[in-house]
Amino acid sequence: MNTVPQATRVRFAPSPTGFLHVGGARTALFSWLFARHTGGTFILRIEDTDFERSSDDMVAGILEGMRWLGMDWDEGPFYQSQRLEIYARTVARLIDSGHAYHCFCTREELESRRASAAEAGTVPRYDGRCRSIPQAEAAQRMAQGERAVVRFRVPREGVTTFQDAVFGPMEFANAELEDFVLLRSDGIPTYHLSVVADDLDMRMTHIIRGADHLSNTPKQVLLYHALGASLPVFAHLPLILGPDKTRLSKRHGATSVMAYKDMGIVPEAFRNFLALLGWSPGADAKQPNGPDREIFSTEELIRMFSLDGIAHSNAVFNNDKLAWYNTEYVRAYDPSLLLPLVEEEWRAVDYQPSRDREEILAAIALLQPRARSLKDFASAFLAYFGDRFAMDAAAVKKFLSDAEVRQMLAELGRQYAKLENFTEASTEELLRAFAAEKGIKAGALINGARVALTGQAVAPGLFAVMLYLGQQRVVSRLEAAASLTVE
């Protein structure tokens, strides 16, 4: 076949029956990466033909999630609910060509037939009893007010085949397929019809979606054939599972991507993590000396992404690894780029730092080596951004429960007040001399001072903290240790 290089057109087509969830986000990411890698077009289409379960809030939530992850789209969002004529036209064509027919069986009838089939132990498949109703008769019955769905006339014999870019050649016996519904009795299309009609209308070249659609694909292939269209490339993605290896769901906790934002995850970390769930850059990640690479910039991901690297087996979502990615990203950020994200966290908890921008950036740089998430800056590390901060009870108990130590810290504070050249070296020198004079281990004083100064048992090196905080704050916070009550 003589193939003309064709610009790729790929879509992400979520159903707004829930927020953007992890699985959907991964599908979107792979589609987006593929479109960007191939220099093609990325299209967003909202599949809202299930009016009962779709809502505007969910659409907004999905768009928010897409933006958070930095996945921009070139066309859309298109809404299937606004494209009903296209589906009606498509169905009319299929009826005219004999590929589809009206079915007057009611839901109740179908259900009872399914039930008895189940009882008899046979396969509960639509028996095609309305297949032979002539079009004229069908038209007449509908004119009299009878409700009908439109079904696709699946060939009784033969096989339907297609090539999946991930799973390879696929073959399904037509006899396994039933005459599925294209148009519901209220005139709303079902998924199979709308997805094919739209993918055709929007000239999609690649259909990237979850493997849960693999078994649905032959039905759609049949539709393509019936419409005289050539097939797009199908690429099915293995699913993402929860820790118990069942399909990821609400039971497993956070399932909406925005929940991860709320946990203090930075979008780049989430994206990096997601990209390597079910896809691997293979040799591109190998380094001559040292471990394989795990951290990739967006540009690298786009450059390296290919359908070939997609795994065939399902993957378990690993929270620990996500947390590790987050840590790596949070620590690698330039403080000035991290600041806006931190500020968002502060707004969320209604916190206002009382230091100026330069100091805040310095504090962020000081804290980054120990931070794991954006949340750290909005809770544990607040003592660096202002004077309003909480004392961690466990830390106080561990290092400040001795009243004598608290008194010594206050006294140390008074000595610091008199220190002329307040530097890392001088503060350390003074503290160690003071400890020696008091006959106490320097470590005990250092640990106590850390808690007095930061409210936490975990902090950067104490004297770096002192230098950052400045003489005045160090003095007053140490002196305040004396009046601390420990239960």
Added chain:
RNA sequence: GGCGCUAUCGUCUAGGGGUUAGGACGUGAGAUUCUCAAUCUUAAAACACGGGUUCGAUUCCCGUUAGCGCUACCA
């Protein structure tokens, strides 16, 4: 039940007819001593099972088992 997909450390994965089966997360141990949720060193940890094919299978084929998916007037 039928159909489909899948199977490498606990997890994510690399690899592929002959390898000490590689890396990452997590876990254990040790070091450091100014804390650790920091850092460094280090250890344990995998080819599901059974048959073929082959001089040789973890790799290819078949089967078994297990897991997942589909089997709607949901998508």
